[in-house]
Amino acid sequence: MYDITGYHEAHSLADVFAVIRTDPHARIVAGGTDVLVKNRAEAATYAEVALIGIREIPELQGIRLEVDGTISIGALCSFDEIEHDPIIRQHMGLLAQAVSLVGGPQTRHMGTIGGNICNAGPGADSSPSLLAYNAVLEIQSPTGTRHLPIRDLFTGPSQTVLKPGDVVVRINVAQADYQGYVGYYTKFARRNALDIANQSCAALIKVNDQQEIQDLRIAFGASAPTPVRAPHAEAYAQGKTISADVLKAIGTACLKDTKTHSGRNSKAFRDHLVTVLPGRNIMTALKGDE
Amino acid sequence: MKQTIAFTLNGEAVSCDVDVRQSLIEVLRDEFEMTGVKEGCSVGECGACTVIIDGQTMESCLYMAVWANGKNITTIEGVAAEDGHLDNVQQAFVDAGAVQCGYCTPGMVLSSEQLLADNPNPTRDEIRRGLSGNMCRCTGYQKIVDAVELAAKNGGVKTDNRNKIPFHVAN
Numbered sequence: 001m002y003d004i005t006g007y008h009e010a011h012s013l014a015d016v017f018a019v020i021r022t023d024p025h026a027r028i029v030a031g032g033t034d035v036l037v038k039n040r041a042e043a044a045t046y047a048e049v050a051l052i053g054i055r056e057i058p059e060l061q062g063i064r065l066e067v068d069g070t071i072s073i074g075a076l077c078s079f080d081e082i083e084h085d086p087i088i089r090q091h092m093g094l095l096a097q098a099v100s101l102v103g104g105p106q107t108r109h110m111g112t113i114g115g116n117i118c119n120a121g122p123g124a125d126s127s128p129s130l131l132a133y134n135a136v137l138e139i140q141s142p143t144g145t146r147h148l149p150i151r152d153l154f155t156g157p158s159q160t161v162l163k164p165g166d167v168v169v170r171i172n173v174a175q176a177d178y179q180g181y182v183g184y185y186t187k188f189a190r191r192n193a194l195d196i197a198n199q200s201c202a203a204l205i206k207v208n209d210q211q212e213i214q215d216l217r218i219a220f221g222a223s224a225p226t227p228v229r230a231p232h233a234e235a236y237a238q239g240k241t242i243s244a245d246v247l248k249a250i251g252t253a254c255l256k257d258t259k260t261h262s263g264r265n266s267k268a269f270r271d272h273l274v275t276v277l278p279g280r281n282i283m284t285a286l287k288g289d290e
Numbered sequence: 291m292k293q294t295i296a297f298t299l300n301g302e303a304v305s306c307d308v309d310v311r312q313s314l315i316e317v318l319r320d321e322f323e324m325t326g327v328k329e330g331c332s333v334g335e336c337g338a339c340t341v342i343i344d345g346q347t348m349e350s351c352l353y354m355a356v357w358a359n360g361k362n363i364t365t366i367e368g369v370a371a372e373d374g375h376l377d378n379v380q381q382a383f384v385d386a387g388a389v390q391c392g393y394c395t396p397g398m399v400l401s402s403e404q405l406l407a408d409n410p411n412p413t414r415d416e417i418r419r420g421l422s423g424n425m426c427r428c429t430g431y432q433k434i435v436d437a438v439e440l441a442a443k444n445g446g447v448k449t450d451n452r453n454k455i456p457f458h459v460a461n
Contacts, residue, residue: 001311001312001313002311002312002313006291006310007291007293007310007354007356029354032352032353033334033352040333041333103334103423104337104422104424105401105423106334106340106348110349193423194335194425
C-alpha cells in the first residue's frame with residue numbers, strides 16, 4: 001500500500017483548489033512515476049499526505065496548434081503521446097526526441113510532461129528542450145491564471161517556485177521559438193533505457209544559407225543544481241560561421257553557465273561533457289539526423 | 291478509505307471495493323488472484339508487473355488501484371485460450387527458449403503482445419526498444435528478442451485463439 005492519508009479525484013481545477021484550501025499539504029499526482037516512487041521511499045512531503053488525482057481534468061489534456069502558431073501541450077500529455085504527436089514531430093523534433101529517451105515504454109505511457117517539470121529533477125529529460133524552446137507555463141491557482149517562463153521555474157534540485165494550489169495546466173511554445181530551428185538532444189547515461197541522465201544537453205539552432213548562426217540555444221540537464229541555459233555561449237555564437245574552432249569556443253563558453261561538481265562522475269569528466277556535447281548536438285541537428 | 295471500482299479484466303466486467311492506498315498490482319494479485327502479475331522492484335524500473343491498460347503497457351506497481359475504474363486491463367492470465375492453449379507469442383517464447391527463471395516472462399510476453407499489436411513486423415532494434423522497460427535478471431535477452439521475431443514471423447498477435455482479449459492498437 002502507498003503511505004497516503006487519502007485520495008481525491010479532481011474532475012476540475014475548482015476541485016483541486018477546494019481540496020488544497022482545506023488541506024494545503026495534499027500533493028498533486030499525475031502519472032505517478034515520480035510521486036509514487038517518492039512515496040514508497042517515504043520522502044518528506046510525499047508520504048503521509050493525501051493525494052489529489054488530476055488525470056480527469058479536461059484543461060490539462062491534448063496538444064494543439066493555436067491560430068497564432070503557438071503550440072500548446074497539455075500538462076497531462078504522456079511522453080509517449082508527445083513523442084508520436086504529429087504537431088510535435090513536425091515542429092518540435094527536439095522535444096519529440098528528448099521524451100523518446102525517458103525510462104522505458106511503460107514509463108513513457110504513464111509519466112507526464114507536466115509532472116516531469118514540476119518534479120524538477122536536475123536531469124529530467126524534457127527540461128533542457130523546453131528551456132531551449134523558451135516554453136511558457138500556464139499556471140492556474142485559486143487566485144487566477146499566470147504565465148511563467150520555464151527558465152524562472154526551477155530554484156534547486158526538486159525545487160520550484162510553485163506554491164500549494166498552483167497547477168501547471170499547459171506548456172506553450174510560441175511560433176518564433178520553434179519555426180526554422182533544428183535541434184538534437186544527448187542523454188548521457190550508463191545504459192540506453194530505464195536510466196536517469198547522468199548529464200544531458202539540448203541544442204536548438206537556426207542558421208542561414210551561409211551557415212551563419214542566426215540563433216543558438218543550449219541547455220543542460222544535471223550540469224548544475226537545476227536545468228540551465230548557456231547564455232554566454234549563445235551570445236558568443238550569434239552571427240558566427242560554423243567551424244570546428246567556433247564549436248570548440250561555444251563548448252568552452254558553456255562552462256560559464258554550468259556548475260558541476262564531483263559526484264558519481266568527476267568534475268573534470270562532467271566539464272568535458274559540457275564542452276563537447278553542444279558541438280556534437282549542433283552538427284547532428286544540422287545534418288538532419290534528429 | 292474504501293472506494294468501489296469497476297473495470298474490464300481479461301475481457302470480463304468486474305468490480306470490487308478497494309482501499310485507496312492500494313496499488314493495482316495488490317488488487318490484481320490479492321482480490322482477483324492474478325498471480326501472473328509479478329512484483330519486482332516496486333518502483334517502476336523492472337517491468338515485472340507490466341499489464342496492458344487501454345492498449346498501453348503500464349507498471350501496475352506505480353498505478354493506483356482507483357485509477358483502474360473504467361479501464362480495460364489485460365494480465366498474462368488473459369493471453370492464453372480458455373482451454374489453456376498458449377497464444378502465438380507465448381508459444382514463440384517456449385519454442386525460442388526465451389524462458390529461464392520465468393519471473394520476467396509475464397511482463398515480457400505482455401510487452402511483446404502490445405509491441406506486435408502496434409507494429410506487426412518490428413526490426414530487432416524495434417523489439418529491443420519495445421522491451422526496454424522489462425528487465426530479465428537471467429539476462430536471456432537474445433532468446434527473448436528471438437522469440438518476438440519468431441512470433442512476428444508466425445503471424446504476430448492472433449486474436450482467434452484468445453478469449454475476447456482487448457488488445458488495442460494505441461491511437
